[in-house]
Amino acid sequence: MSSPLSFTDYMRAFASRVEHQLQSALPRAWDVPAVLSESMQYSLMAGGKRLRPLLVLAAAEAMHAPGDPSAERTIEAALPVACAIEMIHTYSLIHDDLPAMDNDDFRRGKPTNHRIYGEAMAILAGDALLTHAFFSVAQACREGGIPAERVLAIVEDLSYYAGARGMVGGQAADILGEQGITDIGQLEYIHIHKTSDLIVFSLKAGGRIGGASDAQLEALEQFGLHLGLAFQIQDDILDLTGDEQKLGKPLRSDEKLQKVTYPYLIGLDACRAKVEELTGKAKQSLSAAGLPNPERLFQLADYLMRRDY
Amino acid sequence: MSSPLSFTDYMRAFASRVEHQLQSALPRAWDVPAVLSESMQYSLMAGGKRLRPLLVLAAAEAMHAPGDPSAERTIEAALPVACAIEMIHTYSLIHDDLPAMDNDDFRRGKPTNHRIYGEAMAILAGDALLTHAFFSVAQACREGGIPAERVLAIVEDLSYYAGARGMVGGQAADILGEQGITDIGQLEYIHIHKTSDLIVFSLKAGGRIGGASDAQLEALEQFGLHLGLAFQIQDDILDLTGDEQKLGKPLRSDEKLQKVTYPYLIGLDACRAKVEELTGKAKQSLSAAGLPNPERLFQLADYLMRRDY
Numbered sequence: 001m002s003s004p005l006s007f008t009d010y011m012r013a014f015a016s017r018v019e020h021q022l023q024s025a026l027p028r029a030w031d032v033p034a035v036l037s038e039s040m041q042y043s044l045m046a047g048g049k050r051l052r053p054l055l056v057l058a059a060a061e062a063m064h065a066p067g068d069p070s071a072e073r074t075i076e077a078a079l080p081v082a083c084a085i086e087m088i089h090t091y092s093l094i095h096d097d098l099p100a101m102d103n104d105d106f107r108r109g110k111p112t113n114h115r116i117y118g119e120a121m122a123i124l125a126g127d128a129l130l131t132h133a134f135f136s137v138a139q140a141c142r143e144g145g146i147p148a149e150r151v152l153a154i155v156e157d158l159s160y161y162a163g164a165r166g167m168v169g170g171q172a173a174d175i176l177g178e179q180g181i182t183d184i185g186q187l188e189y190i191h192i193h194k195t196s197d198l199i200v201f202s203l204k205a206g207g208r209i210g211g212a213s214d215a216q217l218e219a220l221e222q223f224g225l226h227l228g229l230a231f232q233i234q235d236d237i238l239d240l241t242g243d244e245q246k247l248g249k250p251l252r253s254d255e256k257l258q259k260v261t262y263p264y265l266i267g268l269d270a271c272r273a274k275v276e277e278l279t280g281k282a283k284q285s286l287s288a289a290g291l292p293n294p295e296r297l298f299q300l301a302d303y304l305m306r307r308d309y
Numbered sequence: 310m311s312s313p314l315s316f317t318d319y320m321r322a323f324a325s326r327v328e329h330q331l332q333s334a335l336p337r338a339w340d341v342p343a344v345l346s347e348s349m350q351y352s353l354m355a356g357g358k359r360l361r362p363l364l365v366l367a368a369a370e371a372m373h374a375p376g377d378p379s380a381e382r383t384i385e386a387a388l389p390v391a392c393a394i395e396m397i398h399t400y401s402l403i404h405d406d407l408p409a410m411d412n413d414d415f416r417r418g419k420p421t422n423h424r425i426y427g428e429a430m431a432i433l434a435g436d437a438l439l440t441h442a443f444f445s446v447a448q449a450c451r452e453g454g455i456p457a458e459r460v461l462a463i464v465e466d467l468s469y470y471a472g473a474r475g476m477v478g479g480q481a482a483d484i485l486g487e488q489g490i491t492d493i494g495q496l497e498y499i500h501i502h503k504t505s506d507l508i509v510f511s512l513k514a515g516g517r518i519g520g521a522s523d524a525q526l527e528a529l530e531q532f533g534l535h536l537g538l539a540f541q542i543q544d545d546i547l548d549l550t551g552d553e554q555k556l557g558k559p560l561r562s563d564e565k566l567q568k569v570t571y572p573y574l575i576g577l578d579a580c581r582a583k584v585e586e587l588t589g590k591a592k593q594s595l596s597a598a599g600l601p602n603p604e605r606l607f608q609l610a611d612y613l614m615r616r617d618y
Contacts, residue, residue: 032473036481040473095436100409100428119409123432124481127404127439131472134443138465148457152447155464159444164341164349164437172345172433 007299011054018053018082019045025083025136032128039117039125040132044090046108051231051304052089053082055202056209058296059220063210065292077144078209081154084136085202088162091129094122096171102257109248133158137205146209154205161201170194181260188229196228203297212291219289223297226282230275231304236261237271238308246309279305316608320363327362327391328354334392334445341437348426348434349441353399355417360540360613361398362391364511365518367605368529372519374601386453387518390463393445394511397471400438403431405480411566418557442467446514455518463514470510479503490569497538505537512606521600528598532606535591539584540613545570546580547617555618588614 022044029037060078064071097104097112098119104112114122137158141151160166170193173186181187203220204212212220238247239254240263254261262271279301286294331353338346369387373380406413406421407428413421423431446467450460469475479502482495490496512529513521521529547556548563549572563570571580588610595603 027473032478033481033485035485036473036478091436095432098432100432120484121481123404123407123409124477124484127400127435128473128477128481130436130439131468131477133468134464135468135472138461138468141461142465148461152450152457152461152464155443155461156447156451159440159442159447163440163444164336164345168433168437168440169341169345172342172430172437175429175433176342176344 007296007303010296010299011303014054014057015050017079018050018057018086021079022083022086025080025087026132035117035121036124036128039113039121040129042116043094043107043113043125044087044129046090046110048089048108049309050086052085052198052202055199055224055297055300056082056085056206058300059203059206060210061206062291062294062297063207063212063216066295068292071293074210077140077146078206080136080139080144081205081209082202084133084158085198085205087129087133087136088158088167089198091126091133092162092167092171094126094129098122101171101175106249130162133162140209144209150208150211154208157201157204157208161197166193166197166201170197177260178258184262184265187260187262187265191229191232192225195232196225199228199231200224216289216291219285219291222285223282223301226278226285227301227304230278230282230301233262233271233275233278234305234307236263237268237275240268242308248309275305316605316612319605319608320612323363323366324359326388327359327366327395330388331392331395334389334396335441344426344430345433345437348422348430349438351425352403352416352422352434353396353438355399355419357417358618359395361394361507361511364508364533364606364609365391365394365515367609368512368515369519370515371600371603371606372516372521372525375604377601380602383519386449386455387515389445389448389453390514390518391511393442393467394507394514396438396442396445397467397476398507400435400442401471401476401480403435403438407431410484415558439471442471449518453518459517459520463517466510466513466517470506475502475506475510479506487567493571493574496569496571496574500538500541501534504541505534508537508540509533525598525600528594528600531594532591532610535587535594536610536613539587539591539610542571542580542584542587543614543616545572546577546584549577551617557618584614 026040026044056078057075060074061071064074093107094113096102097107098114105115106112113125117125134155137154138151140146141148170190174190174194177186177190200221203224204217207217207220236254239251242251244251282301283298286297335349335353365387366384369383370380373383402416403422405411406416407423414424415421422434426434443464446463447460449455450457479499483499483503486495509530512533513526516526516529545563548560551560553560591610592607595606
């Protein structure tokens with residue numbers, strides 16, 4: 001068992017590996033029109049928690065018993081996939097912020113992509129990041145030596161969880177349902193797809209790289225589904241009660257956009273209880289699967305429940 | 310050798326297989342918010358020449374000697390990849406037509422996607438088609454039995470040729486250079502990426518499915534590069550001299566958008582000569598590679614040169 005301090009160090013070390021890998025993950029600038037390249041880089045390197053990449057790495061590591069020296073090779077091979085999911089997440093934010101969608105001027109305290117590069121370039125930067133994510137996934141085979149069958153399964157998962165049946169579907173449902181949502185079932189549908197799906201993808205991808213069995217992949221999926229919903233409800237809570245400085249955005253943005261949220265539907269206290277309940281369920285699903293080393297994933301779940309940004 | 314009539318029949322037969330396959334290529338409607346599903350289907354099934362899918366199939370077929378009964382299995386395995394490239398082409402048209410880009414109201418005689426479904430849904434439909442293309446490619450392995458290594462190479466090619474270093478890069482250069490283009494080198498850069506890259510992808514993907522060697526893939530690439538430029542110049546010529554009914558759009562749209570085109574830079578006669586020259590070069594590159602059955606690809610090149618729509 002690791003102490004909370006060492007978990008913080010663990011997070012920091014992994015996040016810095018992800019940042020470093022992201023620096024060189026995009027096509028080199030001389031291959032690409034300079035402004036497009038800058039625009040992609042601007043949003044990809046704008047910081048953020050890098051939660052999804054961390055989940056890829058932690059799930060990959062979870063497939064090796066503590067102390068197994070080959071864990072490091074698996075984590076290394078997982079890095080391009082960790083970058084890929086961050087590209088997908090970044091593209092979705094660029095497109096979501098567009099005037100035709102949420103029309104946001106700021107993201108993480110910086111002007112949104114289209115505010116700097118214009119709408120046309122922001123659309124293209126999003127398209128290019130989305131497309132390049134698949135290139136990055138393929139590098140797990142070419143550079144990481146992971147068998148092509150496993151990497152192709154990750155490609156399939158990525159197009160599933162990020163596409164019409166996944167994240168894009170969630171975003172569409174969100175837009176179509178704006179102001180018309182009245183029950184928690186509809187809201188859950190949106191958040192399972194807008195938020196949980198990429199989290200589920202990240203966990204399964206890490207598991208696949210580490211050679212997870214079907215039962216283990218299923219457990220990672222259940223863990224991710226619950227974790228994703230808990231994460232989203234916590235986000236809604238922080239939008240009402242958080243610290244603007246830490247969040248990097250003004251409070252009560254959901255209210256201003258007249259968004260239907262969990263606190264709006266069930267109240268803050270019930271939300272807090274639900275985050276705790278879902279986190280418990282997440283950990284329970286994972287326990288059952290007998291991963292060789294799930295400790296970091298449990299810690300991540302607790303950390304996300306207690307985060308204040 | 311086939312007669313011109315039998316080539317027309319060949320085209321028709323392949324195009325109808327592609328149409329049929331496209332009908333069921335998208336995620337089933339009950340998995341996806343209905344409006345998103347409709348919006349994707351609307352643009353994907355709006356017709357068009359289906360040129361890129363035909364190139365995938367013809368290149369796959371070219372890898373088998375005439376009369377080889379296993380050609381049919383290869384063509385069948387290539388169908389999901391043929392659909393994938395049409396999804397990519399379709400998404401690029403939806404995004405190009407957006408108000409922030411070319412702001413087009415009509416495409417192939419029908420209202421553009423955002424005119425029917427709104428800008429937000431058009432952006433998402435494009436994103437979803439792009440994402441689903443990779444799912445469709447993966448089906449060449451899962452359903453077509455093509456080895457995972459080959460299919461993963463197609464995934465890598467698709468993200469390369471459709472991404473920042475390919476089609477999206479060409480589109481960005483086009484937007485950045487608007488009205489500032491003065492020489493043929495800049496114009497060629499744009500068209501190599503906006504047009505040739507997807508054509509090159511299609512030919513290489515078909516080749517890969519049929520087991521092409523590196524030298525054969527290189528020849529298919531050269532064939533595609535020349536063919537793509539010839540195709541684009543022919544498009545520019547038709548925009549000035551074609552039949553509005555056949556083209557499904559008003560003539561002289563490039564002039565109205567103040568687009569710099571080949572006829573604008575070098576005149577119509579030089580353009581016609583260049584289309585012929587490039588088609589010759591394309592066929593020459595292919596001849597050198599010794600594909601088992603390149604006849605249909607030669608015929609396709611001639612057909613594209615002579616087309617009037």
